[in-house]
Amino acid sequence: MNNALFRDLYDLQLRTSAEVDSASSYIRLGPLWLAKYPGQGFITYRSIAPEVDLEALIGEALAYFSADPSIEEVEWKTRQHDDLPDISRLLVKYGFVFDEPETVMIGTVESALRAGADLPTGYRLEKAENEQDLREASAQAGAVFGDSPERTQRRCEELVARANAEPDSFEMWLVRGPEGDVVCTGRVDFVAHTDFAGLWGGACNEAHRGQGIYRALTAQRARSAQERGKKFLQVDCTEYSRPILQRAGLVPVTVTTPAIWTH
Incomplete structure (x- = not known):
């Protein structure tokens, strides 16, 4: 199999529900999956349509986690191949700090x-x-x-x-x-x-x-x-x-x- 086919399998099988299976709880917010673990929130998705108000979505997701005092930090998992050209700027605007990149293999x-x-x-x-x-x-x-x-x-x-x-x-x-x-x-x-x-x-x-x-x-x-x-x-x-x-x-x-x- 080539890299593109592996990536398609990754998007189909390993994003969203597979990522939050071990969470304490999770909810859906439009295309987002918001999961809670002890002390930590986690945000993922399979795709976000161009017409979605991405900034409003980020604000709603943070409001959800901010309402829980047990959540100390929240991770938004970004992927390079997603077609979201404004995602980095908006996340930084809302106080997110990017960690070191990792290669998905x-x-x-x-x-x-x-x-x-x-x-x-x-x-x-x-x-x-x-x-x-x-x-x-x-x-x-x-x-x-x-x-x-x-x-x-x-x-x-x-x-x-x-x-x-x-x-x-x-x-x-x-x-x-x-x-x-x-x-x-x-x-x-x-x-x-x-x-x-x-x-x-x-x-x-x-x-x-x-x-x-x-x-x-x-x-x-x-x-x-x-x-x-x-x-x-x-x-x-x-x-x-x-x-x-x-x-x-x-x-x-x-x-x-x-x-x-x-x-």
């Missing part, structure tokens, strides 16, 4: 499996089996991404709660180094009612990079996806992991840049 499960690597001697790959494993993985990823302690803690609690409520919706995999500490982690989400599994939170400690660890982690998550009957993998990646994912057969289909509004 898609590939087949089979290609990722073929590109797997063996772990170096002394390393072992494990699936998180309990709350302690999840907390270790969250702490390691938060440190790699430079998240604040508060953000790391919030995401950890969300993950633990999800594991308790929907244990079959994802798997967390981690690699332990020769000293037994967690040095690389990544989650695979099995997106319900789609042909996709999503790869999220891939993080490898800098001192352990360049040894095939992340490739082995990617292949294992692809194997888990295959066991669940998924055909494709999707990931929003940074420039650090993009070359590895390209070698695993994933191709770029668009760029997503989160815009963050703080309450």
Whole structure:
């Protein structure tokens, strides 16, 4: 399949309802889907027609989240291929700040499996089996991404709660180094009612990079996806992991840049 066909699949299967499936709650506001997670709001859509008053829509969405004092920040997920030439200016006008862009990549499960690597001697790959494993993985990823302690803690609690409520919706995999500490982690989400599994939170400690660890982690998550009957993998990646994912057969289909509004 070429990049355009992968992008069409992405728009059809992975936007809107698939993005808010694990939300605490969500509502529809015209073309927008407004989702609430603990402490956070999330705004997405599949398309917005040219005749829609985009500025009014942004204002209504913010009013909805502003009325909830538990919401600390709101993310509006933009995509480069959407035909919304004024979206950046309007979001900035309403107080959103753009975060770093990420490349949306898609590939087949089979290609990722073929590109797997063996772990170096002394390393072992494990699936998180309990709350302690999840907390270790969250702490390691938060440190790699430079998240604040508060953000790391919030995401950890969300993950633990999800594991308790929907244990079959994802798997967390981690690699332990020769000293037994967690040095690389990544989650695979099995997106319900789609042909996709999503790869999220891939993080490898800098001192352990360049040894095939992340490739082995990617292949294992692809194997888990295959066991669940998924055909494709999707990931929003940074420039650090993009070359590895390209070698695993994933191709770029668009760029997503989160815009963050703080309450």
